[in-house]
Amino acid sequence: MSNSESLQMNRKSPVPVDQCGAALATEIISDRWSMLILREAFYRVGRFDDIQSEIGIPRSVLTDRLKKLVSNGILTREPYREAGSRTRTAYLLSQKGRELGLVLLALMQWGDRHLRDGETGLSVTHKETGQALVVGLVPASEPKIGFDEVTLTPTSSAP
Template sequence: MSTPPALAWSVENCTLGRTMAILGERWTVVVLREVFLGVRRFDDIRRHTGIPRQVLSARLTTLVEHGILRQEPYRDDGARTRHEYRLTDRGLELQPVLLAIGQWGDRHLADPGGPPTRFVHRGDCEEDVHVEVHCAGGHRIEDPRQVATRPGPGVRPFEG
């Protein structure tokens, strides 16, 4: 058996690992789903998802600290000022990731009647949106085995 080339590279500065340190907790993706669906207020998110109050507070704080969400103040009549949570440009960049996860779930985990939600191209089109993989040369990649890993400019040698 040959040794995988990736064993020569350190994973200390792995951006996938860094990303999952922010997004990898189950409730974080659920919070992002809610905000992408337009549910932006703490109490609405909590009521719609059943996330415990302390967990939701911690997840929102993390997403704000990492610049994925921003707080927008609002105040209902006679109430104290609260915050809605809005996606930043950085947060909006996560849409293809969430769409890809949803697309996989729709294919493998949906109820017999089909997926509960459709994502469509807004406006006159209204066609379903799906995620595809393309290389920088414009080639569509349909088989995951067509993707190879190569050292990037920030690679460090593994010293273990």
């Protein structure tokens, strides 16, 4: 059934590994947990115990990953206080971290399509126009739609 579709092979890539942003990025965020921690951060789940129990990461590993993400400027560690309760620690996305949103969304889009049989868990809507949005290739000249111009709506079952 499958015959040789793609005959031409290359012996090396045109862009050396150490000059590729993707390759450098994997060193920071491509382990079993970092992306999941960032997922929580995007949803503003920023407390140690909450992150830990949602994704099921060992506490010692979470400590380590948070340190790594903070030291890479992706998260910040900040004290915060809710109305009339004690001061706590929160891990928040920095601007640099926020810009990983596209990666996370692209991953979600792929995962929903190929691993969940097309079921989307979250829909992204343009506030201004009400249009549904997806991650795709866009002319660099067009105005970028930022995450602050967008509404996220969980699609299916309750939290």
